Every structure is written in C-alpha cells, then in structure tokens.
Amino acid sequence: MQPHVRPVPGQFYLLRASETLDPLLRRPFSILMWDDTHLEFLIRLKGRGTHLLRNMRVGDRIDVLGPLGNGYPDPLKDETPILVAGGVGIASVFPLLHAGTRLFYGAMNSAELYLLDDIKKLTGNIFICTDDGSKGFKGNAVERLIESLDDLAVAKPTIYACGPEGMIAALLKFLSERGIPGYISFEERMACGIGACLGCVIKTVQGYKRVCKEGPVFNVREIVC
C-alpha cells in the first residue's frame, strides 16, 4: 500500500476489507507507523468490519481512504509532552514517541497491552497499568498520572492522549482542575467518516464539532465535559 499524502500523528484512515457492500461503511483506524511505501495499523477485533480485515490475505484488495482529520500539533519548545494511552488508543499516540518521552499506558489486563517491545525500543519512561493488576500499577493510566505527575517535576507538562471514554472523561476532569494543557484524540463511533452525516459530533465551546473532520484531536480547552 503506497501513501500518496504523508499522514501526521493522530490522523486516521478509513479501511474496508470487503469488496461487497457488506459492511457498507469503512471503519476508522489511527495511523500507527508509515514510510514512503507502507502504512501500518493496530487493529483490535470487534465486529464484522475488523474480522474481515483480519481474514485478508496478501494480494487482496483493500478500500483505503485517508489520511483524514486533524492530528496532534507539535509541542512548543518549552513544553514537556506526556503521552497517555488506554488500550488501542496507543496506536494514536505511538508516532509521538521519541527517546525519553514519558508514556502512561493502561489496559484491562497484560494481554491487552500492545506494542510493548516497540515502545521499549523508543523510550524507557513507561508507566504501565492494568485494571486487574496483572502488569504494572493496578488501576488506569489516568490514576497513575495523577499519582506521579508532581513527582516527575517536569516543566510545562502537556498531555497527548487517546483511550476509552471513561479514561478520557477522568483525564479531562483532572486537566481542567489543574489547568494543564493538552490534546485528546476521540475514538467516537463514526458512520461516513468524512464530515457528511454529523454522526460523530461532540460538544465544544464553539458548538458541536465533527470528530472525523474537525478532530479526532481536540485541544482540551475546547471540550465541554
């Protein structure tokens, strides 16, 4: 697969394995890695669309649309980026990992912590958490962040995050209470994925915005909890 337009971290693609119209809608996936000739995605099996993608063979045709949406802005020079990811939300923030980047990464259990070897090649500053305590801190990535942020004593922490709804709600509350800046990528369910159906809107201080078009990444200051 050859990318025509280079993506930026946080953007997504719409993928559909089926050459028939079932399922009708392409499914959104964050771009994980890319170079001039390849695109890589991390896909968790859910329903029909992801199972059809899993069953593809080398040489099969795939319907791909992207890169779409707005990705993460570059951190300012005086800011310290801190990444927070839950589950497959790691795919969204993975391209932001550089040597020494701090990452708070949580999942339900150790089997659902993806890409650990790849992450460890990029940074040693990983704070692992699992809901069931099977690896790392027992709890979620936001609880771990709240516990550790002051001890990290970093200059101007700025959060870059993607994860399940509950994690994002807790994170938004914490950032708002502490006045910490950040960017969140929303994994809202999508229909058209290209801004036409309003099926993915979230409430912002400027009214409703489409996750697929104005997002998926939003400045936390824009979000109405």
Ligand SMILES: Cc1cc2nc3c(=O)[nH]c(=O)nc-3n(C[C@H](O)[C@H](O)[C@H](O)COP(=O)(O)OP(=O)(O)OC[C@H]3O[C@@H](n4cnc5c(N)ncnc54)[C@H](O)[C@@H]3O)c2cc1C
């Ligand atoms: C911007 C964006 C980026 C995403 N990136 C990734 C990624 O990198 N890797 C990845 O594995 N998944 C990602 N997702 C979620 C992924 O798009 C869905 O899991 C997928 O569309 C499910 O398709 P399906 O046909 O297999 O399941 P469906 O048959 O459509 O649904 C099966 C079950 O999954 C639930 N579901 C469907 N979509 C979502 C969703 N967005 N969030 C939570 N539950 C959902 C349904 O409610 C249903 O219970 C992303 C979603 C968005 C909006």
Ligand code: FES
């Ligand atoms: S999914 Fe149709 S507008 Fe976003």
